[in-house]
Amino acid sequence: xxxxxxxxxxxAQLAFxxxxxxxRRVVRRxxxxxxxxxxxxxxxxxxxxxxxxxxxxxxPPGTDIGKVVAMLLVHDIVEIDAxxxxxxxxxxxxxxxxxxxxxxxxxxGLLPDDQAGRLRALWDEFEERRxxxxxxxxxxxxxxxxxxxxxxxxxxxxxxxVTAEQVLEKxxxxxxxxxTLGEYATELIxxxxxxxxxxxx
Amino acid sequence: xxxxxxxxxxxAQLAFxxxxxxxRRVVRRxxxxxxxxxxxxxxxxxxxxxxxxxxxxxxPPGTDIGKVVAMLLVHDIVEIDAxxxxxxxxxxxxxxxxxxxxxxxxxxGLLPDDQAGRLRALWDEFEERRxxxxxxxxxxxxxxxxxxxxxxxxxxxxxxxVTAEQVLEKxxxxxxxxxTLGEYATELIxxxxxxxxxxxx
Ligand SMILES: [Ca+2]
Numbered sequence: 155x156x157x158x159x160x161x162x163x164x165x166a167q168l169a170f171x172x173x174x175x176x177x178r179r180v181v182r183r184x185x186x187x188x189x190x191x192x193x194x195x196x197x198x199x200x201x202x203x204x205x206x207x208x209x210x211x212x213x214p215p216g217t218d219i220g221k222v223v224a225m226l227l228v229h230d231i232v233e234i235d236a237x238x239x240x241x242x243x244x245x246x247x248x249x250x251x252x253x254x255x256x257x258x259x260x261x262x263g264l265l266p267d268d269q270a271g272r273l274r275a276l277w278d279e280f281e282e283r284r285x286x287x288x289x290x291x292x293x294x295x296x297x298x299x300x301x302x303x304x305x306x307x308x309x310x311x312x313x314x315x316v317t318a319e320q321v322l323e324k325x326x327x328x329x330x331x332x333x334t335l336g337e338y339a340t341e342l343i344x345x346x347x348x349x350x351x352x353x354x355x
Numbered sequence: 356x357x358x359x360x361x362x363x364x365x366x367a368q369l370a371f372x373x374x375x376x377x378x379r380r381v382v383r384r385x386x387x388x389x390x391x392x393x394x395x396x397x398x399x400x401x402x403x404x405x406x407x408x409x410x411x412x413x414x415p416p417g418t419d420i421g422k423v424v425a426m427l428l429v430h431d432i433v434e435i436d437a438x439x440x441x442x443x444x445x446x447x448x449x450x451x452x453x454x455x456x457x458x459x460x461x462x463x464g465l466l467p468d469d470q471a472g473r474l475r476a477l478w479d480e481f482e483e484r485r486x487x488x489x490x491x492x493x494x495x496x497x498x499x500x501x502x503x504x505x506x507x508x509x510x511x512x513x514x515x516x517v518t519a520e521q522v523l524e525k526x527x528x529x530x531x532x533x534x535t536l537g538e539y540a541t542e543l544i545x546x547x548x549x550x551x552x553x554x555x556x
Contacts, residue, residue, distance in 0.1 A: 164535065167409050172506070174405060175388035178398045187376035197379045200401035203428050204375060208368050208470065220421035227404050227424070269409065305373070334365065 163266045170264040174231055182238045183314070184299040189306035195230040195238065198298070202226045205294045212334040213290040225280045225291045228273055232257035241296075241324065242316050251281070283327075293331025296324050297339050304342040308351035317355040318347050364467045371465040375432055383439045384515070385500040390507035396431040396439065399499070403427045406495045413535040414491040426481045426492045429474055433458035442497075442525065443517050452482070484528075494532025497525050498540050505543040509552035518556040519548050 178196040185192050193201075203226045210219045230238075235257035239250045258277055262270045279288045300321065303309035311321065321343050329336030346352035379397040386393050394402075407423045414420065431439075436458035440451045459478055463471045480489045501522065504510035512522065522544050530537030547553035 160535070164410075164413070164539065168502075168539075170409060171406060171502070172388055175402065178387055178394070178402075179389075179391070186379055187373055188380075190380070193379070194398060196401045197395060197397035200397045200404070200428060201376065201379075203401070203404065205372060207425060207428065207474075208371060208466065209365075212365070220424075223421075223424060223428070224408060227401060227408065265409065273408075301369075301372070334361070338365065338369075 166264060166266050167269070170261070173261060173264055174234065176234045177231055180230070180233045180238055183240045183310050185302055185306060185309055187302050187305050189302070189309060195233050199227050199230055202229075202291075202294045202298055205298065206291065209294065209332075209335065212332045214286050214332075217286045217290055221276075221287045222291045222294075225276050225287060226294065228276050229280050229291065229295065231261055232277065234261060240314065242314065242320055254281075283330075286331075289331035291331070293328040293335055296328050297335055300324075300328075300339050300342055304346050304351075307349070308346065311346070311352050315353075318343060318352050319355045321352065367465060367467050368470070371462070374462060374465055375435065377435045378432055381431070381434045381439055384441045384511050386503055386507060386510055388503050388506050390503070390510060396434050400428050400431055403430075403492075403495045403499055406499065407492065410495065410533075410536065413533045415487050415533075418487045418491055422477075422488045423492045423495075426477050426488060427495065429477050430481045430492065430496065432462055433478065435462060441515065443515060443521055455482075484531075487532075490532035492532070494529040494536055497529050498536055501525075501529075501540050501543055505547050505552075508550070509547065512547070512553050516554075519544060519553050520556045522553065 177199070178194050180195040181192050182195060182198060183192065184198070203223045206219055206222045206226055213219065213222070232254040236250060236253040239246045241247065258274055262274045262277070264270075265273065279285055280291055283289055283292050299310070303311050310316070322340070325336055325339045325343065328339045343352060347354065378400070379395050381396040382393050383396060383399060384393065385399070404424045404427045407420055407427055411418075411420045414423070433455040437451060437454040440447045442448065459475055463475045463478070465471070466474065480486055481492055484490055484493050500511070504512050511517070523541070526537055526540045526544065529540045544553060548555065
């Protein structure tokens with residue numbers, strides 16, 4: 155590995171910058187909080203990054219929030235190649251990881267090696283969900299659609315016939331990242347069920 | 356000032372989270388890099404946050420990049436109330452700051468006092484453009500539309516009849532944050548002029 159001169163580094167960084175602009179055109183199943191349209195991956199990444207800053211105190215003490223923010227800004231970039239997978243579509247979720255790894259190789263690989271390695275490591279850490287930072291980041295990624303569906307009388311839950319039991323399964327991931335947020339998500343789900351916006355199996 | 360119990364803090368944070376979702380519906384003059392549509396403030400904030408991470412080495416040594424990222428995620432939130440102002444619309448830019456200050460009071464004020472103060476200070480720092488972090492953040496906020504217009508055969512420059520002299524005036528702000536990026540922006544502008552995509556006055 156050679157370290158390219160400054161000008162080459164800048165050009166590689168700009169090539170990456172042009173490429174990741176495409177994340178704005180990856181549309182997710184989930185909607186804005188007001189249900190007015192489906193969200194794209196770029197604005198979703200901003201939103202969960204902001205949640206990390208604002209909900210930081212509900213992460214375990216010692217969690218590096220700057221790292222959580224960086225992880226969340228990067229976490230969906232692989233979807234430029236791999237597309238969005240609906241988390242309740244289990245067969246799709248299983249093949250997805252391989253496609254996403256190839257996407258990570260290609261897209262982070264546009265950067266100078268040292269930076270490619272750092273962003274790839276951040277994405278791997280997020281996916282492995284072993285560190286407090288990755289667990290908290292994943293919790294935020296999971297709670298945002300629950301908030302939106304709760305505020306939209308069921309939203310994508312109704313649309314795709316997702317049950318309360320399936321949503322509660324995802325709440326375990328939120329609890330692992332933040333017990334307080336896990337509790338809050340459980341309350342939202344119970345409320346949605348009691349209002350008839352989320353069906354039991 | 357009293358410190359509210361944990362549950363009240365969470366509810367205030369969630370009220371803020373619901374409110375800032377509206378940033379996704381604030382549409383800017385600028386477009387995506389491919390020119391396919393105008394961009395919204397939320398995805399723009401993600402994009403410049405990513406630029407900060409990737410172009411970090413072009414900031415002056417010692418610049419706190421975590422702070423730059425946080426600043427960029429927050430920098431346009433006031434536009435939920437104040438709307439986007441086109442930077443070449445000088446009279447609008449002048450009245451804008453007062454409207455934005457009121458917006459900052461209202462929106463950051465939804466958070467618990469300590470957090471409201473911290474985010475407000477971050478936004479003030481960005482607007483004052485005195486620290487290396489604020490100067491670098493502002494440089495990235497300014498260079499992104501230049502990149503997009505350059506890639507779109509003039510984009511909003513042609514549309515709104517902006518001249519090369521007006522764009523070069525904004526490049527001074529980029530140079531102040533990062534000499535390397537200032538030089539790059541100057542090159543893009545010269546190229547756009549030579550291709551007939553940006554008119555001289
Ligand atoms: Ca702005």
